[in-house]
Amino acid sequence: MERFFRRSLNVTMLCKQTWCEMQAVYSLELPLVAKRELERAEVKAGASVHLARELEVHEVVPVRAVTREDRQAINLLNLLGMIPVLQAGGVVRELPVFGVLEGVYMVGVIDELHYSDRGELVLSELKTRRHSSLPREAQAKGHRLQVGLYKLLFDGLVRGFLTRDDFVEHLRLRLEQPLGAAVLQHAGKLGFQVTTLGDLLDVLLLNLRYCELPGIDVLRLEYRHQDSGLALGSQDVPFDEDLLRAELRNLLSYWTGRREPRGVxxxxxxxxxxxxxxxxxxxxxxxxxxxxxxxxxxxxx
Ligand code: SF4
Structure with a gap:
């Protein structure tokens, strides 16, 4: 992580790593090749399907962020805005999750959370596919890891595991830094009268402590054909925390400098x-x- 100037890791980076660790490393070492890859038509098409789904349940508002603290504040505001929707039994999409897992600060974005008819909190992760078939095991492995890590992060948030120190020690953020005008204006519109990132973080930590939201009960992968939009099938993923954490520790041992990367x-x-x-x-x-x-x-x- 030091070599790549990383203070946190994205869940999707760890999923890439399960496909091929060398490939995940090259995506950071050779950013121009990685950029060409992101510009491929099918990657763009997948991103636009996600945006269209997000727009079905909420508005996307552009907010100008100047500092790292501003960007983090927007993340916190996004989460704060979704807590009451979940408390009221509604559906949320593109919900940010973050926290420390196995000593590393991790971030991710959950596609969708909703309640089933039986009152279970269901995480639904949409995967668009170029081919009209379900993925092979080599790819499905990464998808299962992704939703498992999202559950660990979300459950950690609603159980109150996140602390002020996580933001200072891991992300090196300046909690006393006044937020930018655009972020303050956006926070005000949402009903939060704050000045600094620390103020906003305190509001979030209080909300998380008293929100009484449950942990995620069901992890569901939903596959759709990219061109036709047709559903290809869905799979519920079993959750075994010990196995998942063991896999995570193995993946993180590369990022924390304890071993060299491996190819396929x-x-x-x-x-x-x-x-x-x-x-x-x-x-x-x-x-x-x-x-x-x-x-x-x-x-x-
Ligand atoms: S080992 Fe194969 S899949 Fe992995 S980065 Fe090298 S060429 Fe790509």
């Missing part, structure tokens, strides 16, 4: 054939020196 195993060498970093990849180059890789280039049928 020989059995998954087909992933390299569809990887934007293939020609730069040191791991792939080393593997190609062995002859086995040459015969496993194609994705298995």
């Amino acid at each position: 195993d020989i059995e998954e060498a087909w992933k390299c054939g569809m990887c934007a970093y293939e020609k730069h990849c040191q791991w792939r180059g080393e593997q190609l020196q062995g002859s086995v890789m040459l015969h496993t280039d194609k994705k298995p049928k």
Whole structure:
């Protein structure tokens, strides 16, 4: 994390890591290749489906952020605005979650939270697919990790695990820093009279302590075909906190400098054939020196 000047990690970065750790690292080391990848038509199409769904339940308001503290304040305001909706039994989309897991500050955005007919709090994560089929295990593994980590973060928030110190020690934010005019104006419109990030954080921590929201009961992955929008199926993901935390510790051991990154195993060498970093990849180059890789280039049928 120090090498990449990171104070926090995004849940989606850890999901990329489950596909190929070297690829996740290259996405930071070679940002121009990563940018081209993000501009691919299907990535853009996936993002616009998410935005359209978000707009179904709330408005998106542009707010000018000047400092890191401003950006963090907007994040807190977004969460603060969604707590009463959940308390009233409503649906929220693009809900920010954050907190410290296994010693690392993690952030993420939950696609949707709603209550089922039985009163369970359901997390629904939408995945758009280029092909009209459900994902293979190699991809589904990352999706399961994603929703599991979102549950750990959300449940940690509503159980009051977040502290002021997390923002100072992990993110090095200046809690006494006055917020920018645009952020203050937006906070005022939402009914929060604050001056600094610390003030806003205190409001959030109080709200979380007394909100009495439940933890997430159901983790659901929903797959849709990107072009037609047709539902391809949904899967409920089992939650085993011990297993999930063990997997997380293994992934984080790279980011906290305790081991080198790893590329894919020989059995998954087909992933390299569809990887934007293939020609730069040191791991792939080393593997190609062995002859086995040459015969496993194609994705298995
Ligand atoms: S070429 Fe293969 S090992 Fe290298 S980053 Fe891409 S998927 Fe990973």
